[in-house]
Amino acid sequence: xxxxxxxxxxxxxxxxxxxxxxxxxxxxxxxxxxxxxxxxxxxxxxxxxxxxxxxxxxxxxxxxxxxxxxxxxxxxxxxxxxxxxxxxxxxxxxxxxxxxxxxxxxxxxxxxxxxxxxxxxxxxxxxxxxxxxxxxxxxxxxxxxxxxxxxxxxxxxxxxxxxxxxxxxxxxxxxxxxxxxxxxxxxxxxxxxxxxxxxxxxxxxxxxxxxxxxxxx
Numbered sequence: 001x002x003x004x005x006x007x008x009x010x011x012x013x014x015x016x017x018x019x020x021x022x023x024x025x026x027x028x029x030x031x032x033x034x035x036x037x038x039x040x041x042x043x044x045x046x047x048x049x050x051x052x053x054x055x056x057x058x059x060x061x062x063x064x065x066x067x068x069x070x071x072x073x074x075x076x077x078x079x080x081x082x083x084x085x086x087x088x089x090x091x092x093x094x095x096x097x098x099x100x101x102x103x104x105x106x107x108x109x110x111x112x113x114x115x116x117x118x119x120x121x122x123x124x125x126x127x128x129x130x131x132x133x134x135x136x137x138x139x140x141x142x143x144x145x146x147x148x149x150x151x152x153x154x155x156x157x158x159x160x161x162x163x164x165x166x167x168x169x170x171x172x173x174x175x176x177x178x179x180x181x182x183x184x185x186x187x188x189x190x191x192x193x194x195x196x197x198x199x200x201x202x203x204x205x206x207x208x209x210x211x212x213x214x215x216x217x
Contacts, residue, residue, distance in 0.1 A: 031080065032080040032184070032187075032202065032204075032210055033202060033210050033212055034115070034117075034184070034187040034189060034200075034202045034210075035080060037113075037115075037189055037200075038106075038115055038189075041108045041111055041113055041115070042108075044108070044110060044111050045108045045109070045110045045111060047110070048109060048110060050109075051108055051109075051110075052071055052072050053069050053070070053071055053072070054069070054070060054072060054104045054105060054106035054107075055067055055068070055069055055070075055104065055105045055106075056068060056069075056070045056084065056092070056102055056103075056104050056182070057102060057103045057104075057105070058092055058095035058096060058099065058102045058121070059095060059098070059099040059101075060091075060094075060095050060098070060099075061094060061095070061098040061099075066091070066092075066095060068092065070084040070086075070180075071084060071085075072084065072106075073085055073137055073140065073179075074140075076130075076133060076181060077133070079183070080183065080184065081181050081182065081183045082104065082117070082181070082182045082183075082184070083133070083137060083179055083180065083181060083182075084179075084180045084182070085137055085138075085141070085177065085178065085179055085180065086123070086178050086180050087148070087149060087154055087176050087177070087178070088123075088125055088126075088175065088176045088177070088178045089153050089154055089176055090154050090155075091155065092180075093123055093178065096121050096122070096123055096180070097123075100120055100121055100122065101118070101119065101120055101121060102118070102119070102121040102182055103116060103117065103118040104116070104117045104118075104182060104184075111191075111193070112191070112192040112193050113189065113190060113191045113192060113193075114188075114189070114190045114192070115187060115188070115189050115190075116187065116188040116190075117182065117184040117186075117187050118184060118185065118186045118187075119182060119183045119184040119185040119186065120182075120183055120185070121180065121181065121182045121183075122180070122181045122183075123178050123179070123180055123181075124178060124179040124180070124181065125175070125178050126173070126175045126177075130179070130181075133179060134173065134177070134178070134179040135172075135173065137179050138173035138177055143169060146169050146173075146177075147166060147167060147169065149173070149174050149176045149177045150167040150169075150174060150176075151164055152164070185203070185204050185205075186201070186202065186203045186204070187201070187202040187203075188200075188201055188202075189201075189202070190217060196216075196217055197217035198214070198217065199214070199215050199216065199217040200212060200213070200214055200215070201213045201215055
């Protein structure tokens with residue numbers, strides 16, 4: 001159990017544990033049918049560095065929507081789970097603990113297509129399961145990205161004595177470093193090129209096969 005302070009409120013946060021995880025995280029799964037068009041979009045937009053960024057929307061404890069831009073960090077091995085990283089002290093960790101469902105919105109400018117991926121979301125902290133995946137995510141970051149996890153508490157008032165000087169980076173990630181896992185259960189793929197445009201919905205319930213349906217744009 002971990003405590004996270006946001007503003008003047010202290011929240012109790014349950015980080016990811018193997019016992020309450022989504023089953024799709026624990027077993028090898030075949031690639032979802034939406035993975036091929038997404039992989040194609042990533043490949044065709046690879047010359048644009050910002051194609052690795054998408055917007056991640058969550059819901060606050062007060063029931064309000066909140067959104068931010070995150071960096072895609074790859075797939076959890078042998079799953080259809082997207083990974084990003086975050087600071088355990090950030091507000092999104094409290095959001096996820098309260099409402100463990102999120103949606104990513106990913107727009108590719110070169111091919112003019114959008115993916116909206118919604119599903120359960122989980123946080124992997126220092127004392128949680130999947131420590132190896134968290135460690136690999138830490139090692140894949142640049143030094144400048146890793147430095148940010150040693151900075152003072154995010155979103156707190158900036159004190160004159162706040163220390164943002166470079167810190168020694170250890171092989172073991174600090175407690176503030178977390179891996180975030182989004183496992184889509186529904187995907188909306190919109191291709192804006194062409195007339196009419198093409199739109200495809202992918203949905204999955206529990207362990208049932210993915211359902212694919214072409215719909216009006």
